[in-house]
Amino acid sequence: MRSTPAHRRAPADFSAGLLFPLFFAAVYLTHVTLLRLPYFWDEAGYYIPAAWDFFRTGSLIPQSTLTNAHPPLPSILLAAWWHLSGYVVSGTRTLVVMVTATALVAVFYLARALRNVSTAIVAVLLTALYPVWFAQSTLAHADIFAAAFTLWALALYLEPDADNQILASGLFSFAALSKETAIVTPLALAALEFFYYLRSRTSPPQRRSHALWIVSLVSPLIPLASWYAYHHHRTGFIFGNPEFLRYNATANLDPLRVLLSMWHRLLHLTTHMNLYVPVVCTIAVLFIPLKGEPPILPRRALNGILMVLFVNWLAFSILGGALLTRYLLPMYPLVLLLCITTWQRHLTRWWALALLTAAAFLAGIWINPPYVFSPEDNLTYRDMIALHQQAVSVIANRYPQATVLTAWPASAELSRPELGYIRQPIKTVSIQNFTFDQIALAAQDPGAYDTALLFSTKWVPPPGHLDLGRLGRYFDKKYFDFHHDISPEEAALLLRGEVVWQAQRNGEWAAVLRFPRAVNASFIQNATAR
16 A cells, blocks of 8 residues: 655554554443443344344344345344354444444544644544434444445545555445445446546556546445345345335435435535534635645545535435435545645634534534434434333333334334343334324224333424424425324323323433223124124
8 A cells, every 4th residue: 555645644653553442442432321222223123133133043134124135244243243242232332333443543544644644633533523423333323334444445545646446446345235325435436537537548557547446446336236136036126125115215206305305415414413513614714815735635535525425415315215314424524524624724723613613513412403303313312212211111010911002113122122122022013103193093993002102203393492494394294204293192192091101301202101901992892793
């Protein structure tokens, strides 16, 4: 691997081997209170059950949950780690911390290669503190695995005078085998290299270099296609079950939905969770005269970063039924790197903006924004888990033989002890959500359940508080599955039961309802007919 040019070489040589334990310790200690939390949301819904199946049976195709054709590398890594640590939640989260630390080393390596050590330190610090990144740093979603491989591959590609085609290709392949949508990044760079190839007709050496990069960046399609071929062979489906394909791809092609998604994704990349602070600061400093320094980033690296950001913005405006910000996880360090290098070019005391951004990010970890967002974008997910633990404990201790009406993911939390909420499974009856329509539908069959567990499915600004998303609620409901959960008291009235327990934490809530009936509705109907 070639060293960085002399004018960009760091004053001290920090090797990845020395940085990894430092970053691991920092992430571990700042997340130590989160390491024993039970599995959350998509962890419980897919990634942990899929890895658990592979751990027990060696099957790459999940058996205890619906297969959605996500590539198997996270399951393989998790299962291999469980053979060392044992199947415990803290062991899983420790592995994710290791992956997060690896990704942060890549951020450092990239920023140092393009600028210097001070830039690298600030880029790593701000990335680690960004609320979305901070929250995902211990969650076993495929996105953090894909982000680590993607960032290392980008670091090798964007390094000045890079000639790491084979290694970069391998890392991009691992990224795609972690999360299929990670293939977007190498394909975007391949398109850029093809443009360079066409422009360099008079230079055969450059054309050969660009051609080699094109082949290297396109080659990650091969292992990904091989996985889909294997998945089709085993299941009959290429991209997972039909409902998964519909929700994440074919149902998203409405032009208005795409435009709305592009707007949401632009906000995710520029304003979400206080990201507007460094972005606004960057826009402001552009009006300040330059200090006379040359361009901070090499043109090739700048073009590559902008191309990757643009294509990911466009791709994730079309792909994915839910507009989850973790899909963009490897993009946030790139946005922050652009901001930092712009500050450095225009300001002598650029570090003041870095401190302001760090303060804003720290606040965003605990303080919720004035609009609807997914709990996993900051520590709101911890509040949701804590409430679910309490609610499940109430049911397990008071009503261990209950049949519980609830919605996913609580249905999995009650029925799968391996998720960390319960020791013995409890029978459940599932509904889609806690809207009036779904509760009214459940009320038509009162004998199917004797208990209910209701909870908030997303964070919504409390009544009377500022709500920046209120005007777009109609389109959010139509295109992005936004729904209004009725209150526990309203549900108890509709279902003719009583609220026996409820609690709230920072806007999240959960409640247990109990119904004074212990007979099946069909039995009542038969008795009446006689």
